[in-house]
Amino acid sequence: MxxxxxxxxxxxxxxxxxxxxxxxxxxxxxxxxxxxxxxxxxxxxxxxxxxxxxxxxxxxxxxxxxxxxxxxxxxxxxxxxxxxxxxxxxxxxxxxxxxxxxxxxxxxxxxxxxxxxxxxxxxxxxxxxxxxxxxxxxxxxxxxxxxxxxxxxxxxxxxxxxxxxxxxxxxxxxxxxxxxxxxxxxxxxxxxxxxxxxxxxxxxxxxxxxxxxxxxxxxxxxxxxxxxxxxxxxxxxxxxxxxxxxxxxxxxxxxxxxxNPPQKPLSTDEMDRVYALPYQRDAHPSYEAMGGVAAIGEVRFSLTSNRGCFGGCSFCALTFHQGRIVQVRSHDSIAAEAERMTREKDFKGYIHDVGGPTANFRHPSCQKQLEKGVCPQRQCLFPTPCKNLFVDHRDYLTLLRRLRAIPGVKKVFVRSGIRFDYLLCDKDDTFLRELVRHHVSGQLKVAPEHISDPVLSMMGKPPNSVYRRFLEKYRRLNQEMGKKQYVVPYLMSSHPGSTLKDAVALAEYLRDLGYMPEQVQDFYPTPSTISTAMYYTGLDPRTMKPVYVPTNPHEKAMQRALIQYRSPKNYALVKEALERAGREDLIGFGKECLIRPPAGPRPAVWTQPGTNPHAAAGRTRTSQGGKKKSRRP
Missing domain, CATH: 3.40.50.280 (Cobalamin-binding domain)
Known part of the structure; x- marks a missing residue:
């Protein structure tokens, strides 16, 4: 060896x-x-x-x-x-x-x-x-x-x-x-x-x-x-x-x-043997003089606990690559890797992630899958959770507790995706409580992707009401524990099914939330996803019904700009998008407006539309003459 x-x-x-x-x-x-x-x-x-x-x-x-x-x-x-x-x-x-x-x-x-x-x-x-x-x-x-x-x-x-x-x-x-x-x-x-x-x-x-x-x-x-x-x-x-x-x-x-049909999923023992092989856990030393390999920094102190995903998002290729049957490593295997990690010279006590495609999937979605497989034409979570869905976070919770107890480990974070609709199916909120208390590094990243239900349906995601329920539960637990931890939502523009009207609705949601994402993912048609098939054919392969597809680069730019409507560089695109969508009512000085008019008289006092109320005080300033002047964003 x-x-x-x-x-x-x-x-x-x-x-x-x-x-x-x-x-x-x-x-x-x-x-x-x-x-x-x-x-x-x-x-x-x-x-x-x-x-x-x-x-x-x-x-x-x-x-x-x-x-x-x-x-x-x-x-x-x-x-x-x-x-x-x-x-x-x-x-x-x-x-x-x-x-x-x-x-x-x-x-x-x-x-x-x-x-x-x-x-x-x-x-x-x-x-x-x-x-x-x-x-x-x-x-x-x-x-x-x-x-x-x-x-x-x-x-x-x-x-x-x-x-x-x-x-x-x-x-x-x-x-x-x-x-x-x-x-x-x-x-x-x-x-x-x-x-x-x-x-x-x-x-x-x-x-x-x-x-x-x-x-x-x-x-x-x-x-x-x-x-x-x-x-x-x-x-x-x-x-x-x-x-x-x-x-x-x-x-x-x-x-x-x-x-040929796909290979059978690996058993836990087989997964353990794969991850116990003598990896050097680093880039080849010949690269040091060239500046190293950045990609290793993202995963060096992270642990893979599972593979496969039964989430079934339309834009994700996991169904074609890893499959929908979740395969897991044993606690002993993961803990042994964590202990080896603590002996590495650059380890500072923080395990950056314990997960996989979806962190809180630690077993197949139902009991029959390892004998009969997944349902060919039925998703486990979409459009609603299957009645046979097995929901239990106890195994993952036990694993996280064990990792937290390893000498030399200060903190164990969960940074790979948490499937919030699956989490809400769990009547026992112990996992969510411990996640909030121990495993969030100030911000929890989740992927609602959009807020328009017709778009979410094309994405294979739950309705927006499910995400709102999760946000409320997460907010309540943080308040109860005296923590100031926030949710960072991943959002996607220009997905098949998304019209300018839907993009404006998403911008209004962000306005009400008082939040502007730093990064936005424009839909990327990569090979072998349902969404890419929609993009190419204009049809939903699941139903063969027509789907509106934003393919024009300028429209895609407008949809993206609406999500970051506060950015000055996006002003012209946002204005054009609102005019095309017939939403000129969102151009003005009212608190519901997304942007100001391009010219004309302005009120003496103006607060940026959609500003987070906790930051609103910093949006105005007083001149030497004592009068308040508007501060253009």
Whole structure:
């Protein structure tokens, strides 16, 4: 078992006495050996299974020699674009180039190509045309079948075709990658490895494919967006490892992309073994001179307690990647990692997070899931909580109490998402009380996303009344405990279904709240989400009913500006939005107004509309003559 970073050079291989690697793993991120990074988990799982793995991090795709750094592997190349889709990593929702890359040493942008998985695979094919190439990670996982690509505004083929790879692993991949490795080591040809759950492969015919559900052809999808909406929903209903059918997508004569059902969820024991592997919990030391890797700072002192999410938000790709069945680590496993963490030199006593996609999910949503899977066409929490929903925070609460008691731990925070509608289903408020008392760092981040019920319905989120009930309960508990802790809501503009009228309603809500978010997420159409299918087709795949979609960049800018209506730089956009929505009544000097008129007489005393009453006193000033003058924001 290795007790150091895996080889990144021939010199590293020689120190281990290796003449060659079994697998060469080409990754789009810097090499960080921490279990929050997919390449770290996959490489350590393979090492634990007895295979030699070397890492080529961010090769120069303009130089074919860069892929030769570790020589030809004995079995195969593995390729991943990184912890993020390379296009999301590179571009904002307005398609502007991001200034830095947290997954690259020194934050330098441009060290990986656009569509990194495709480019790396084609680079490998130049030097090793017959060596098996296996792709995985979030970029490959969410592009495994025909998908809408926002950056090119086109419907792209399966990434398996454009990359020229032999096999695609989707989802988390621990089980499937070891099965594939064992099959290759046993002498099977890569073309014959078609039986592994959680994989996608090419076939010339379907003669040997059984129990297969046929999707529309790629050509049919190009000609009819309604067919794409139908195809996408078929895929969505076949993401459960217990009930999913095998899917086939035709690409012209003699070419099919076949998706096997997802791999089964890991048991708690299996999860524990994955997280007990000998990670170095840091970026490779060769990056120190370059300024280090910023992304490790976000997770170095955080603990993963679960994976999977039954929340089912329309804009989230978790259903297609981790699945809806929650898998958890044991308390012993998490506590052991926390104890190791306390011995790290930079640890200051604060565990930054204990969670996962949703922190307060520590078990499947109902008892039947580990035998029969989730309901294909019914969500656990939306539009209302299922009557079979199992609601219990006691396990998570016991875990947090144990972590708080570890010597050297001063505070344990919960910063990953809390699903507040699930929390409100719990008749026992002990967890919420302890969350407020012990685990909030001044601000609790939650994700209502919007306040308009029609928009929330498109998002797969609960009605606004549920969020208001949570806010009131949270406020009451803080008041009872004498704490001044606030809720920071994540809000999203321009989601399918959101009109200017809905955006104005959200601005009015923020006015009444006396709050302006520092950051706003404009809806980002990333591959393999229900919301992206809405964006591309104008249809809700769940009902096939038309959906209003704000696609015009100027309208999207107006919707975003309304959420931050107090910012002077947004004045013109907010004014135009209010005029287009027929809400000129919100332009004026009254307390209900969002902005002031552009010109004309002003009252002697003016208080900024929507100002937080606790801060209102600072919005006026007195001149030397003793008269109050308005202070423009």
């Amino acid at each position: 290795g007790q150091d970073f895996l080889p990144i050079s021939r010199a590293d291989m020689e120190k281990r006495g290796w003449d060659r690697c079994d697998f060469v793993y080409v990754i789009g991120d810097a090499y960080v050996d921490h279990p929050s990074f997919g390449h770290a988990i996959i490489s350590r799982v393979l090492e634990n299974a007895g295979y030699r793995v070397g890492i080529i991090s961010q090769p120069d795709w303009r130089c074919p020699e860069s892929i030769l750094a570790l020589g030809e592997p004995r079995l195969a190349f593995l390729v991943t674009g990184g912890n993020m889709d390379s296009m999301v990593n590179h571009y904002t929702v307005s398609k502007r180039r991001r200034p830095s890359d947290a997954f690259t040493p020194g934050g330098v942008m441009g060290r990986r190509p656009d569509y990194a998985t495709v480019v790396y695979c084609n680079l490998i094919r130049q030097s090793f045309p017959r060596k098996p190439v296996l792709i995985g990670g979030i970029e490959a996982s969410l592009r495994r079948l025909a998908h809408y690509d926002y950056w090119s505004d086109s419907l792209k083929r399966s990434i398996l075709l454009d990359s020229q790879a032999d096999l695609l692993m989707y989802g988390m991949g621990e089980r499937s990658v070891v099965q594939e490795a064992d099959a290759l080591a046993g002498g099977l040809d890569i073309k014959d490895i078609t039986f592994v759950d959680g994989t996608v492969y090419r076939a010339q015919s379907l003669d040997q494919v059984y129990d297969c559900l046929m999707l529309p052809s790629y050509e049919a999808l190009l000609s009819d967006r309604k067919r794409y909406a139908e195809s996408f929903y078929t895929q969505y209903c076949n993401t459960d490892p217990f009930s999913a059918k095998r899917l086939a997508e035709p690409y012209g004569e003699g070419c099919f992309i076949v998706q």
